[in-house]
Amino acid sequence: MALLNYLLGQRKKKSATVAKDRLxxxxxxxxxxxxxxxxxxxMREEILAVIAKYVDIDDEKLQIxxxxxxxxxxxxxxxVLPDHH
Amino acid sequence: xxxxxxxxxGKGGVGKTTTSASFxxxxxxxxxxxxxxxxxxxLRNLDLIMGCERRVVYDFVNVVQGEATLQQALIxxxxxxxxxxxxxxxxxxxxxxxxxxxxxVIEELKEAGFDYIVCDSPAGIEKGxxxxxxxxxxxxxxxxxxxSSVRDSDRILGILQAKxxxxxxxxxxxxxxLVLTRYNPARVETGEMLSVEDVIDLLSVNLLGAIPESExxxxxxxxxxxxxxxxxxxxxxxxxxxxxxxxxxxxxxxxLTAEKKGLFQKLFGK
Numbered sequence: 001m002a003l004l005n006y007l008l009g010q011r012k013k014k015s016a017t018v019a020k021d022r023l024x025x026x027x028x029x030x031x032x033x034x035x036x037x038x039x040x041x042x043m044r045e046e047i048l049a050v051i052a053k054y055v056d057i058d059d060e061k062l063q064i065x066x067x068x069x070x071x072x073x074x075x076x077x078x079x080v081l082p083d084h085h
Numbered sequence: 086x087x088x089x090x091x092x093x094x095g096k097g098g099v100g101k102t103t104t105s106a107s108f109x110x111x112x113x114x115x116x117x118x119x120x121x122x123x124x125x126x127x128l129r130n131l132d133l134i135m136g137c138e139r140r141v142v143y144d145f146v147n148v149v150q151g152e153a154t155l156q157q158a159l160i161x162x163x164x165x166x167x168x169x170x171x172x173x174x175x176x177x178x179x180x181x182x183x184x185x186x187x188x189x190v191i192e193e194l195k196e197a198g199f200d201y202i203v204c205d206s207p208a209g210i211e212k213g214x215x216x217x218x219x220x221x222x223x224x225x226x227x228x229x230x231x232x233s234s235v236r237d238s239d240r241i242l243g244i245l246q247a248k249x250x251x252x253x254x255x256x257x258x259x260x261x262x263l264v265l266t267r268y269n270p271a272r273v274e275t276g277e278m279l280s281v282e283d284v285i286d287l288l289s290v291n292l293l294g295a296i297p298e299s300e301x302x303x304x305x306x307x308x309x310x311x312x313x314x315x316x317x318x319x320x321x322x323x324x325x326x327x328x329x330x331x332x333x334x335x336x337x338x339x340x341l342t343a344e345k346k347g348l349f350q351k352l353f354g355k
Contacts, residue, residue, distance in 0.1 A: 014275075014276025014277070015276065015277050016273070016276050016277060016278055016279050016280070016283065017276065019231075019232050019279055019283075020279060020283045020286075020287065022232065023232060023235055023236065023287050024287065026236060027235075027236065027239050027287060030236075030239065030240070031239070031243070034243045034247075
């Protein structure tokens with residue numbers, strides 16, 4: 001089977017490449033968490049309280065992070081609103 | 086001017102103590118006065134790797150707690166002049182070290198004229214590891230080309246950059262050096278192991294050197310002699326290069342490519 005795959009050019013991605021891809025994603029995520037400002041959890045709570053006045057949302061549907069892009073610090077808010085019935 | 090160098094990694098078993106032993110021996114061979122401190126309280130091992138386990142009378146904790154003087158606790162290496170070992174305590178718990186106590190010992194070593202104070206960190210990111218790196222001017226990040234080791238090294242880099250004395254006082258950051266250990270160029274070439282370039286890319290740290298995976302490392306620790314003393318060993322030569330580069334020499338990296346095997350070896354060799 002390995003030989004057939006080889007001949008057909010369907011070689012599996014090398015394990016080192018898989019390792020590097022996984023680490024790149026993981027380290028970026030862990031670094032952004034590590035560098036997050038201390039006020040972030042409290043701010044998240046307060047923003048949630050404001051939103052909850054108007055729409056019924058699930059706590060986990062709000063994602064909030066501070067990232068750096070092109071030399072700017074960007075506060076990113078991501079909220080999925082519930083379906084309208 | 087004395088420099089404090091921490092040898093750290095986050096993950097255990099990647100070669101911190103092996104590196105501490107060879108690096109400090111290498112610096113002493115260059116004529117510098119070197120003290121190497123085992124911070125792994127409760128799990129002392131540097132003494133064993135350096136072959137002085139039967140000469141430990143007083144240890145680091147004794148000095149920190151004022152039960153012995155630094156002169157009483159420092160063990161003079163029998164092979165190399167100017168090299169002294171401060172063993173960890175085997176019986177105490179890890180809370181026996183305090184930041185003030187560690188600072189006092191490091192200051193005393195500086196006053197005693199030591200050029201380099203090498204701190205062999207315990208594994209993990211708890212108090213012992215944080216104390217080992219707190220007073221450092223430079224850091225050797227020992228990493229294996231393997232996912233969990235790279236991840237843990239990244240964690241330790243975060244701590245070096247945020248929770249060290251240099252970071253807190255704004256004296257300028259700790260100088261970071263990557264030491265890649267157990268490197269197997271043949272497996273890198275077949276795509277089964279992260280390459281030096283991959284690890285540098287992931288961690289954004291300058292490479293001080295890569296140590297090829299070698300049987301000599303186990304043989305040396307069996308014998309209680311730092312592997313750098315094995316003249317013919319590639320691992321020893323790689324550690325010597327690391328010491329030279331650390332001291333500012335520009336030396337080309339070696340042992341990063343697999344040795345070409347002859348037909349006979351390909352057929353019958355391992």
